[in-house]
Amino acid sequence: MKENIYGLLAEFDTPTQLVAAAEKVRDAGYKRTDAFSPFPIHEIDEALGIKRSILPFMVLGGGIVGLASGIALQWFVHVYDYPIIVGGRPYFSLPSFIPPSYELTILLAAFTAVFGMILLNGLPQPYHPVFNVPRFALATREKFFLLIERRDPKFDYGETRSFMQSLNAQEVFDVEE
Amino acid sequence: MQNAEELRAIRQRLQPPMVEGEHTFGSVSDKIGDLTLKKKTPFHWFIGLGISFLIAQLLLFTVVYLVVTGIGIWGNNQPIGWAFDIINFVWWIGIGHAGTLISAILLLLNQKWRTSINRFAEAMTLFAVACAGLFPLLHTGRPWLAYWLFPYPNTMGMWPQFRSPLMWDVFAVSTYATVSALFWYVGLIPDLATLRDRAKNKYFKVVYGLLAMGWRGSARHWHRYEIAYLLLAGLSTPLVLSVHSIVSFDFSVAQLPGWHATIFPPYFVAGAIFAGFAMVLILCIPLRKWYGMEDFITHTHLVLMGKVMLATGLIVVYGYAMEAFFGWYSANEYEYFMIKNRIWAGPYWWFYWLLILCNGLSIQLLWFKRFRESTFWLFVISIIVSIGMWLERFVIIVTSLHRDFLPSSWSMYSPTIFDITMFAGTIGFFFTLIYLFVRFLPIISIFEVRTLLPDAQVAHGHHGAHDGDDVHGESQNFTEGVNESTDRESKRELETPTDDRGKYHGK
Numbered sequence: 026m027k028e029n030i031y032g033l034l035a036e037f038d039t040p041t042q043l044v045a046a047a048e049k050v051r052d053a054g055y056k057r058t059d060a061f062s063p064f065p066i067h068e069i070d071e072a073l074g075i076k077r078s079i080l081p082f083m084v085l086g087g088g089i090v091g092l093a094s095g096i097a098l099q100w101f102v103h104v105y106d107y108p109i110i111v112g113g114r115p116y117f118s119l120p121s122f123i124p125p126s127y128e129l130t131i132l133l134a135a136f137t138a139v140f141g142m143i144l145l146n147g148l149p150q151p152y153h154p155v156f157n158v159p160r161f162a163l164a165t166r167e168k169f170f171l172l173i174e175r176r177d178p179k180f181d182y183g184e185t186r187s188f189m190q191s192l193n194a195q196e197v198f199d200v201e202e
Numbered sequence: 203m204q205n206a207e208e209l210r211a212i213r214q215r216l217q218p219p220m221v222e223g224e225h226t227f228g229s230v231s232d233k234i235g236d237l238t239l240k241k242k243t244p245f246h247w248f249i250g251l252g253i254s255f256l257i258a259q260l261l262l263f264t265v266v267y268l269v270v271t272g273i274g275i276w277g278n279n280q281p282i283g284w285a286f287d288i289i290n291f292v293w294w295i296g297i298g299h300a301g302t303l304i305s306a307i308l309l310l311l312n313q314k315w316r317t318s319i320n321r322f323a324e325a326m327t328l329f330a331v332a333c334a335g336l337f338p339l340l341h342t343g344r345p346w347l348a349y350w351l352f353p354y355p356n357t358m359g360m361w362p363q364f365r366s367p368l369m370w371d372v373f374a375v376s377t378y379a380t381v382s383a384l385f386w387y388v389g390l391i392p393d394l395a396t397l398r399d400r401a402k403n404k405y406f407k408v409v410y411g412l413l414a415m416g417w418r419g420s421a422r423h424w425h426r427y428e429i430a431y432l433l434l435a436g437l438s439t440p441l442v443l444s445v446h447s448i449v450s451f452d453f454s455v456a457q458l459p460g461w462h463a464t465i466f467p468p469y470f471v472a473g474a475i476f477a478g479f480a481m482v483l484i485l486c487i488p489l490r491k492w493y494g495m496e497d498f499i500t501h502t503h504l505v506l507m508g509k510v511m512l513a514t515g516l517i518v519v520y521g522y523a524m525e526a527f528f529g530w531y532s533a534n535e536y537e538y539f540m541i542k543n544r545i546w547a548g549p550y551w552w553f554y555w556l557l558i559l560c561n562g563l564s565i566q567l568l569w570f571k572r573f574r575e576s577t578f579w580l581f582v583i584s585i586i587v588s589i590g591m592w593l594e595r596f597v598i599i600v601t602s603l604h605r606d607f608l609p610s611s612w613s614m615y616s617p618t619i620f621d622i623t624m625f626a627g628t629i630g631f632f633f634t635l636i637y638l639f640v641r642f643l644p645i646i647s648i649f650e651v652r653t654l655l656p657d658a659q660v661a662h663g664h665h666g667a668h669d670g671d672d673v674h675g676e677s678q679n680f681t682e683g684v685n686e687s688t689d690r691e692s693k694r695e696l697e698t699p700t701d702d703r704g705k706y707h708g709k
Contacts, residue, residue, distance in 0.1 A: 039657060040657075040658060040659075040660050041659075041660050041661040044660045059420050059421060059422060060420070060421040061418055061419045061420055061421070062419050062421065062424070063227055063231070063392075063396070063419055063649060063652055064227075064392075064424075064649045064650070064652040064653045064658060065424040065425075065427065065428050065649075065653070066421070066424070066658075066660060068660045069421045069424075070421065070425050073421055075421060075422055075425050078425060078426045078429055080426055080429050080430060080433070081429060081433065084433050084437075098353060099364045102353060102361040102362070102364060103361075103364060103365075106361065107359070107360075107361050109363075111363060111365045111366075112365065114365060118365055121364060121365040122364060124367075124370035124373065124374065124444070124448050124451070125364055125369065125370060125373040127440075127444060128370075128373040128374050128377040128441075128444065128448075129373065129377070131377055131381065131437050131440065131441045131444075132377045132380060132381065134433075134437050135380070135381045135384055135385075135434060135437050135438075135441075136384075138430045138433045138434050138437065139384045139387075139388055139430060139434065141430070142388070142426045142427060142429070142430035143415070145426050146420075146422070146423045146426055146427070148415040148416055148417065148423075149415035149416050150415070150416040151411065151412075151415075151416045152416070153416060153418055155418060156418070161418075162399040162400075163399075164399075164418060164419045165231075165392065165395045165396040165398075165399045165417070165418075165419055166227065166228055166231045166396060166399065166400070167226065167227035167228040167231065
């Protein structure tokens with residue numbers, strides 16, 4: 026039982042309790058932790074020591090690629106591959122090229138934001154051990170959960186369990202692998 | 203502290219609560235989620251869907267007939283080369299814009315009232331864009347070759363012409379449709395997980411489960427999720443402004459009097475938001491009543507939307523005034539003739555005055571509390587505004603085209619039965635999609651409404667261990683006392699200077 030568990034999951038009623046518990050868990054030196062809540066709680070990032078995501082830089086990169094490819098595409102079409110005079114404008118008529126480049130910038134940046142978020146989050150992930158706890162279905166409804174994984178170097182079944190119980194948790198569950 | 207109480211009372215008056223009634227996280231989830239999962243489908247839903255679906259058949263019939271015959275079945279012909287097809291395109295696209303405004307711009311402006319209306323406003327955007335896209339697609343005449351609009355290397359050795367506003371339109375509208383769909387889906391993920399965990403029916407569980415992609419509300423996921431959502435909002439804001447600007451370029455880049463005006467982009471964007479809010483009101487007034495969502499879409503929401511409608515409507519009226527002024531002040535005989543013809547001398551003069559009545563005069567009622575606070579009047583004014591915005595595009599497009607530079611080519615426009623069935627059909631199609639949406643997906647963003655509840659705030663008492671100085675503690679109490687709504691950002695700001703959070707970020 027103690028060998029094939031994924032970790033320990035504590036249930037809380039309010040976000041305040043969750044954040045307070047997460048801070049104590051962090052201060053106790055646990056690293057492989059996670060919290061689950063039915064809505065985003067900003068304070069939890071700090072309490073769990075979650076580092077700021079690199080997603081914004083990826084999105085910036087996506088936008089730059091979109092902009093560059095938009096300009097490059099139109100240059101290729103209208104200057105290099107098939108130059109044709111329209112309305113007496115130069116082959117490289119930048120003002121006319123702005124709208125498509127602008128839209129491509131936004132398109133690629135938005136793709137990066139969405140798919141970057143999904144991939145960095147490791148989704149789609151239909152199975153996760155926490156789903157084995159029946160009460161965990163309430164994490165998307167009204168309850169707050171805190172997880173300490175067995176992989177954590179400080180993890181010791183008995184000790185961690187009693188520590189989690191001391192955090193004002195409603196209940197502590199074993200998460201089976 | 204007495205001061206704080208006074209402030210609280212003022213704040214209460216200025217910012218009424220966005221969720222009414224006694225709600226908990228669970229009751230919010232149930233109330234919204236049960237519409238799709240538990241409640242018996244109301245009878246009026248079947249009637250509404252049935253009627254919409256029947257009207258949508260007009261679209262199916264018209265499109266089939268159009269594809270096998272050609273666009274000659276429409277009433278537009280030289281010199282009125284554009285008529286219902288582009289009027290309806292612009293009308294639908296404009297309606298869509300309010301959805302993005304609500305979901306993106308109001309999010310960036312930290313307007314909490316967007317939370318309970320953004321979900322179906324975004325759905326409205328998507329469906330409106332789908333209806334809009336049909337018109338130019340079919341107006342190409344050979345819709346099966348519409349992919350020629352996209353730049354891809356082909357055996358014809360041809361490329362699209364990127365200096366044409368119509369090409370810009372292709373990029374703008376397809377980007378808009380894609381980003382709106384992404385934004386909508388990202389917003390849905392946590393709620394789909396809620397439905398997955400609550401569904402009893404096996405098939406629903408599987409479908410919602412697949413769509414939710416295994417979302418489990420992990421703090422690390424929420425962290426990236428919020429960043430992505432905020433960035434999407436930041437990207438959608440310039441996008442929505444650019445889309446209708448580019449739509450207006452379709453006209454303003456042309457040399458035609460009545461179209462060739464620099465005021466077009468802002469004037470079109472304001473008109474789009476104006477029309478869109480009217481449509482949001484048309485949809486949400488019956489919806490909140492039929493589905494008992496008055497706790498979430500409160501009276502305050504309706505009043506605020508009425509105010510946005512008034513403000514954008516006034517910008518649009520300013521646009522009308524400037525168009526007339528330019529026509530006169532330009533001292534250009536073609537411009538002057540156009541405006542004279544449009545306002546009093548031409549055969550379509552009454553369209554112009556109907557437009558002023560709908561868009562200019564009717565909204566003046568919103569200055570008065572009596573009308574602004576009445577659900578009935580808001581609904582009526584919204585319908586009038588929707589008609590008015592359609593007339594606006596008719597006036598801009600048809601009255602500018604029908605009196606060409608050459609009097610010999612002057613002509614009149616009247617729609618054929620197929621113009622009308624196609625337009626009516628898109629309305630049926632739109633409402634069919636709306637009906638399906640309210641049945642199968644949560645119409646209000648559940649997780650965002652949870653954050654509006656007072657319980658969602660992390661009480662700062664637990665910081666006691668860190669809080670050394672009194673000033674800090676006091677300022678926190680102050681904010682908490684004043685802010686009933688979720689003003690988390692400002693709380694964080696107050697916290698930052700004395701907080702030792704940097705330590706845990708390894709910075």
